[in-house]
Amino acid sequence: MALRHAVLAVLLGGEFSGYQLAKVFDTGVANFWYAAPQQLYLELAKLEKSGLVDGRLVIQLDRPNKRVYTVTEAGVAELLRFAETDAKPAVIRDDLLVKVHAVDRTDARAVVAQLEERAVQAAAKVELFDGTLQALRGDLDEDTFLATGERVGPYLTCLRGKRFEQENLDWCRRSADLIRARWAAEMRDPGTE
Secondary structure, three states: OOHHHHHHHHHOOOOEEHHHHHHHHHHHHOOOOOOOHHHHHHHHHHHHHOOOEEEEEEOOOOOOOEEEEEEOHHHHHHHHHHHHOOOOOOOOOOHHHHHHHOHHHOOHHHHHHHHHHHHHHHHHHHHHHHHHHHHHHOOOOHHHHHHHOOOOHHHHHHHHHHHHHHHHHHHHHHHHHHHHHHOHHHHOOHHHO
16 A cells, blocks of 8 residues: 555545644554655645645635645545555564564563553553544444444544554553563562662
8 A cells, every 4th residue: 555545545534734634644544554744745745746636725814825635536536446456464563572572682671661661652542542433423322333424434444543552552561561570580670679
């Protein structure tokens, strides 16, 4: 998947400025596709040049002018083409996993500290996803929203992101506990003995 497809998919939700698009990526899309704001602005320019999005200038009196974008019919056709291609299997590339893999020969205390920090980050993301899911479904319960909601795609990807981060949280906590228990004597603070 190219960044272009992620941007087009978000623009199916309506008209967005580059800033708004970056916010949507930060809160809802980052769980499956990360992009820095600069990358998004560059991609929007490419998509507009290729006719996959339309951009228009919005004149603002009390703030700088902004450019907003919508997906074109050609953009929708590109997403249809993309949806029909085979999806590549996901791969994990995570330096923390390498550190845990090597914990038997490295500094267990440092690895545990990083696991605990990742757990804090994952817990914050779970909370963020909970808020996003609630905002997407409004007053409806999840089953009703999934059966009747206007756009369930963003909800389903946020749900996947939440489950991914919950699994990260659980794994980090369990791994830290196991490493602490296994290396308890080595991890004791010399000042407490």
